[in-house]
Amino acid sequence: MSTWRDRDERKRGRDDYDVPDGPPYSKRGRRSDPSGYRGRGGGAWKDERKVELSTEEKLVSLIERVGNDTKGLLENTIQSLADILIPEMDEYKDKIMQTIMRCAREYSEKMSIYSTLVGALNMKKSDIGEEFVDLLIEDLKSALTMNKFLSVKSLVRFLSDLTNARVVPLSSIVSLYDTLITVTYEPGISQLRSDWYTYVLLSSLPWVGGELQQKRQVELDRLLSAIGGYMSKRTTNYLPALQSWQSDRPYPQRDQLDLLWSQVLKMKEEGWKEGVLVRPYAPLESELSSAYGHPLPNIIIPGHTLDSAYPLPSTVFRCIGESDLPPHVGPSLPQSESINRYLITDIISSIINSHTGNRKACAHQLNVVIERLHHLPVEYMTAEVLFGFIFTLPVPPHSLLYYGSLTIELCKLRPATYPVILTQLIDILFSQLDHINFVVAERFAWWFSYHLSNYGYHWDWSKWVWCLQCAPDSPPCWFVKQVFERCSRLGSHEVFSELVPDDFKPLLTPPNDSYYLYAEDGVQGFEVAKQLVESMKAKVPLERLKEVLDGTDIGNNSEEQLLELKVSILTHCILHIGDKTISHCFTALHKFRSLLLELLETENAKLYCLSAVGEFFEENTQLHCLVIDRLVRQELIDNGSIIKWCFTSSNHPDFTSRLFWDILRSSFSRVNKSLLQCEKELEEIKEKLQKTTGLDELVDGTEDKQELEWKIQELEEKVEERSTEQKEVFLSTCRYLIESLCSHLSTCDEEGTDYETTWYTCITDNTRQLLIQYHTVYRQYSYSLESDCFGGGVDLRVQEIYKQFQGIL
Numbered sequence: 001m002s003t004w005r006d007r008d009e010r011k012r013g014r015d016d017y018d019v020p021d022g023p024p025y026s027k028r029g030r031r032s033d034p035s036g037y038r039g040r041g042g043g044a045w046k047d048e049r050k051v052e053l054s055t056e057e058k059l060v061s062l063i064e065r066v067g068n069d070t071k072g073l074l075e076n077t078i079q080s081l082a083d084i085l086i087p088e089m090d091e092y093k094d095k096i097m098q099t100i101m102r103c104a105r106e107y108s109e110k111m112s113i114y115s116t117l118v119g120a121l122n123m124k125k126s127d128i129g130e131e132f133v134d135l136l137i138e139d140l141k142s143a144l145t146m147n148k149f150l151s152v153k154s155l156v157r158f159l160s161d162l163t164n165a166r167v168v169p170l171s172s173i174v175s176l177y178d179t180l181i182t183v184t185y186e187p188g189i190s191q192l193r194s195d196w197y198t199y200v201l202l203s204s205l206p207w208v209g210g211e212l213q214q215k216r217q218v219e220l221d222r223l224l225s226a227i228g229g230y231m232s233k234r235t236t237n238y239l240p241a242l243q244s245w246q247s248d249r250p251y252p253q254r255d256q257l258d259l260l261w262s263q264v265l266k267m268k269e270e271g272w273k274e275g276v277l278v279r280p281y282a283p284l285e286s287e288l289s290s291a292y293g294h295p296l297p298n299i300i301i302p303g304h305t306l307d308s309a310y311p312l313p314s315t316v317f318r319c320i321g322e323s324d325l326p327p328h329v330g331p332s333l334p335q336s337e338s339i340n341r342y343l344i345t346d347i348i349s350s351i352i353n354s355h356t357g358n359r360k361a362c363a364h365q366l367n368v369v370i371e372r373l374h375h376l377p378v379e380y381m382t383a384e385v386l387f388g389f390i391f392t393l394p395v396p397p398h399s400l401l402y403y404g405s406l407t408i409e410l411c412k413l414r415p416a417t418y419p420v421i422l423t424q425l426i427d428i429l430f431s432q433l434d435h436i437n438f439v440v441a442e443r444f445a446w447w448f449s450y451h452l453s454n455y456g457y458h459w460d461w462s463k464w465v466w467c468l469q470c471a472p473d474s475p476p477c478w479f480v481k482q483v484f485e486r487c488s489r490l491g492s493h494e495v496f497s498e499l500v501p502d503d504f505k506p507l508l509t510p511p512n513d514s515y516y517l518y519a520e521d522g523v524q525g526f527e528v529a530k531q532l533v534e535s536m537k538a539k540v541p542l543e544r545l546k547e548v549l550d551g552t553d554i555g556n557n558s559e560e561q562l563l564e565l566k567v568s569i570l571t572h573c574i575l576h577i578g579d580k581t582i583s584h585c586f587t588a589l590h591k592f593r594s595l596l597l598e599l600l601e602t603e604n605a606k607l608y609c610l611s612a613v614g615e616f617f618e619e620n621t622q623l624h625c626l627v628i629d630r631l632v633r634q635e636l637i638d639n640g641s642i643i644k645w646c647f648t649s650s651n652h653p654d655f656t657s658r659l660f661w662d663i664l665r666s667s668f669s670r671v672n673k674s675l676l677q678c679e680k681e682l683e684e685i686k687e688k689l690q691k692t693t694g695l696d697e698l699v700d701g702t703e704d705k706q707e708l709e710w711k712i713q714e715l716e717e718k719v720e721e722r723s724t725e726q727k728e729v730f731l732s733t734c735r736y737l738i739e740s741l742c743s744h745l746s747t748c749d750e751e752g753t754d755y756e757t758t759w760y761t762c763i764t765d766n767t768r769q770l771l772i773q774y775h776t777v778y779r780q781y782s783y784s785l786e787s788d789c790f791g792g793g794v795d796l797r798v799q800e801i802y803k804q805f806q807g808i809l
Contacts, residue, residue, distance in 0.1 A: 063099045067113040074280045082120035105154045108350035109369050116281040119165025123291040129167050133294045144302055149311050153200050160204040165281045166288040172296035174219045177201055179299050184230040192310035195257055202260050206339055210272035231261050238807035241768040242315050244391045244440045250432055251318035259316050267339040276343040317388030320380055333377050348385045356398050363409035383421050390447055391440045394773035404450045433475040438765035445479055449486035457487055461501050473758045485509040512620040516576045525569045528552045532573045564608045567599050571612035596636050606641040621659040639667045639729050647736040656762045671729050675722040682715040734789045737767050745795045771805045
């Protein structure tokens with residue numbers, strides 16, 4: 001039999017396997033130069049007709065593209081590909097197997113195609129099937145050990161589907177499932193652990209449930225009974241903290257595991273039928289059954305440790321129903337408890353999660369799925385899944401910018417339909433803002449502003465004119481203000497304001513201008529500030545600047561008042577000098593750092609500095625946050641002072657302001673990253689020292705053991721300092737927020753007014769989000785959190801926040 005390589009030698013023209021159809025390749029070949037220029041070698045231009053892929057690249061391309069062409073029978077295409085791959089196994093076996101595994105993970109909608117391909121290879125050479133199963137098992141063990149939970153889910157599902165291709169016996173899959181379900185019997189473990197392994201098992205059943213029903217019904221019933229027993233005793237009191245909608249309007253937001261359990265049970269009632277998966281192994285049943293199945297070895301699930309970090313529970317976001325689809329759409333939307341709804345959303349989610357580095361490739365693959373499943377409204381479900389990722393609490397799985405840019409790519413690929421669908425969903429979400437989580441509403445405003453910025457800020461605001469009749473602090477008005485502020489910041493405030501209808505202009509924020517307090521005569525300290533700015537521009541020595549500042553006189557007032565005025569003058573002058581670009585501002589802060597450092601020795605002085613920054617950037621929230629971050633990096637102020645300043649009465653904290661929560665979150669992030677970095681450095685130095693035990697020579701030619709021991713001692717002190725700072729920042733923030741909530745509730749109870757205001761909702765939603773986002777940190781201080789923050793006479797309605805937080809742990 002002639003091999004593919006022989007045929008290729010005889011056939012010099014472009015054949016069916018020569019160049020792939022789409023990303024990540026071009027028509028010139030893989031990673032080709034779009035200009036066609038060869039580079040070195042005389043500056044000649046390449047002859048595109050002579051560019052050919054290597055044999056290995058051709059094999060990879062064939063595996064990636066299998067199933068993309070709808071012409072001909074899919075099972076015949078797979079068998080032909082197996083015939084091509086078999087002769088190449090001696091030389092390219094590792095590459096072929098790794099590519100099949102990667103494609104099964106990245107193109108989850110084609111996983112059954114790759115299962116069938118492995119089955120066809122196993123049918124021709126059983127040792128190939130055995131090596132492939134061994135490779136999968138090694139990867140599964142590694143993923144379990146390293147807590148790569150998404151990989152565990154993908155591998156267990158792939159192994160399950162290989163039973164349909166007769167590569168793995170059903171008995172082995174039953175044993176694997178038994179191992180997974182035994183996790184739920186472990187005493188004293190986190191529900192997160194048992195939830196995840198139950199989810200892995202349930203998410204694999206749609207692929208193999210029918211086979212188990214026919215041939216292993218007793219074992220299947222036993223598994224389902226065990227799962228049902230676990231599901232009946234698990235708690236979901238954390239749901240309000242994770243739901244995007246605060247009510248069942250417009251659609252219920254169910255716990256992910258609960259909903260999947262209902263979908264699997266309904267699938268069982270319907271005879272394990274579904275209408276989404278491609279199953280090319282079915283027509284090849286007789287051929288595949290003749291092959292030898294490879295039993296799986298026993299899998300040991302690693303035990304639970306304090307360092308184990310499991311995926312947090314989540315809710316399934318829903319924003320569309322059958323009634324939301326226009327009549328011309330045609331295909332009906334699968335019901336919420338339909339297994340088809342789960343399979344489609346899972347395929348979309350897998351594609352989005354596996355292409356985070358390439359939005360164009362992701363959009364292309366999503367478009368392929370939309371075209372393949374044209375009998376279902378996949379476009380609507382794609383938009384719903386994307387919004388679900390953006391709105392995920394406590395934080396989205398990936399960058400908001402990725403989801404925003406991916407949405408734009410889909411609009412480019414499907415310009416006739418996708419923008420229309422987005423517009424419809426945006427209107428649905430806007431109409432339900434009264435029932436949406438405050439943190440989710442902030443993200444919605446961010447995404448919408450970013451989306452508008454890519455389309456010239458054009459939007460039909462007239463259909464939202466009804467929101468102008470609402471209270472100024474109502475969610476719709478608040479949302480429009482946030483969108484206007486972000487759009488003004490992303491572009492030109494002047495240009496954007498011209499695009500806003502006159503009715504909406506009262507909601508526009510002022511221009512992002514700075515406010516220099518000492519610009520006009522009559523303000524206390526004007527003369528000193530004027531002289532200081534002139535001296536700074538003249539580039540006089542710092543000693544002279546200090547003399548000018550020391551000349552500040554405020555009469556018979558106290559030294560503390562004099563300090564406050566000095567800090568205010570110096571801070572305003574530095575920011576005024578750098579008030580051109582952010583680079584100028586940072587340069588000015590760096591240049592005059594030593595002057596500020598001399599003044600900011602006390603905590604009060606740091607609070608005065610923060611107040612001055614707040615005055616200067618009152619209308620520019622972006623620069624406000626960036627300058628505060630720069631002051632921390634230059635060690636002029638600390639995170640504890642920032643938290644205290646945020647809640648001081650003189651600052652008049654606006655809890656509904658995005659700026660307030662941005663500053664808090666930035667402080668949390670800085671403290672946490674700083675501690676993690678110190679701990680990482682300490683571990684690296686300890687490992688370095690351990691490697692040199694018993695050796696007298698220098699380490700890396702520069703460091704001896706004594707130097708390493710000094711570094712360890714220094715880093716240990718740093719870690720202790722950072723840990724103390726982290727605890728103080730996290731717990732003090734919690735205390736301030738709880739005190740504010742309790743005070744509000746007490747006032748409302750005395751006055752007999754409704755306590756569930758926008759202000760109250762904003763604090764409760766953001767407090768829950770912070771607690772859950774940093775649950776690993778707060779878990780370390782759970783005793784202090786319970787006794788110092790949520791204990792004693794704290795209102796029961798506030799304690800409910802802590803109960804929801806505990807439910808997740």
